[in-house]
Amino acid sequence: MVELYRTHVNKPSQMSTSEIMTIMIYFHKSNYRNFKMYYLHVIKGSMVKYFPNSVSYNRFVELMPSILLPLCFFIAAQGKTATGIYFVDSTILRVCHEKRASQNRAFKGLAKKSKSTMGWYYGFKLHIIVNDMGELMAFKMSKATTDDRVVLPKMAENLTGKIIGDKGYISQKLFDQLYEKGLQLITKIRKNMKNKLVLMIDKILLRKRGIIESVFDQLKNISQIEHSRHRSADNFMVNIVAGLAAYCLQEKKPSLGIKYNLLNG
Template sequence: MDLTEIFCAIDDYCTQQKINWNMKILSPVVRKRNRKFQLSLSEVATIVVCFHLSHYREFKNYYLIEIKKNLKSEFPKAVSYNRFVELMPNALSVIASFLSNSCLGKCSGISFIDSTILKVCDNRRIHSHKVFKDTAQRGKSSTGWFYGFKLHLIVNDQGEILSFMITPGNVDDRNSKVIFPLVKNIHDKLFGDKGYISQSLFESLYEKGIQLITKLKKNMKNK
């Protein structure tokens, strides 16, 4: 999909669901000082999605080079980088809703579960970080400590997303409040890494018709 197709898909969804800047589910950050919005919510969400499809590794460079310069005609009302960062948390909720309702695949009986960290800032800047200060948390991954969120994801054998959830960074991958909503429409085999090793989780999922397959510890039994 190109930029126009992505925008149209997101904008149509926002129109159908009547999602806009004034909805109460959105963060009050964007309503600070009663500012008027120069970018639509659909445009903000589109920019965030397109960044992840680009070759850029840092969003700031992407925004300043692509949006403010190369795509100036497509986004003539693009706000400053700092202002856009304030708007991003609201766009993320729209993207999550859009994916959940429009872009999920079907379970084939072979699924894979994993999580990845979403750092919101360098660890040295945690105390000065403001955008996600009320929701982000410190967490630890295989690469060390980080500050931000976790993306929990299940995909099928075709790589299609089946379910996902974003949590604060300190939430365990095996947390029942994460796992059970994720596997609601999953059946048969579910493959995961060592982070999902848990005898109780294995048994709970097995009762639901799901066989969790991981590298086993010596004291664990497979069925």
């Protein structure tokens, strides 16, 4: 994970850690697209009776970095099913328009310029692994210039079975490294590569990679993990992790509905 978290020495707050976490997670389920409006209209407005010790908006923003690690622990504690079928991918997270990158002080020395399939951007990458039930198995933040293959071994170190990725994960060294630990990396082959025998179930799973795109779509359009209004790197990170926590709490997630008795013969 990009080292964005720094120790903050703040004066004691009347608000508990769980209250701050709840407010941040609920934001991503509230349909509000602007956190300040959400805080003023909902937390200090219609739901003020549930948060009698709520502080001012500016004070709350100061307190946000204190919940980064608790949010990470919260996500780690959520139920995850080891189904043996996993999907991996990354998505870009812009922090501002790339033409304004040199003027952005909040992310100076942290964010990087890079080129994706959508063009140039200035920001970071979010890498995730989900199972075929849409459950979040692992996540990692990295600089925009990071090769997707570099972060995968650490993310997948406790997984066994099959993991499906796009062509960006093609690497014989990576395949061998994961295979030794009981995880088979499945990717499409490039046009200049020799054809190889692919099991029918693997072909089917490759066509189901859209599940992880659905997860990213929900994280960006239902939750608000990507926007350009951040004024500090710490709160940028808190917002992302809170969005992931909100996703983990969803009752209905993108799912393939696989019947394991058929897969296992």
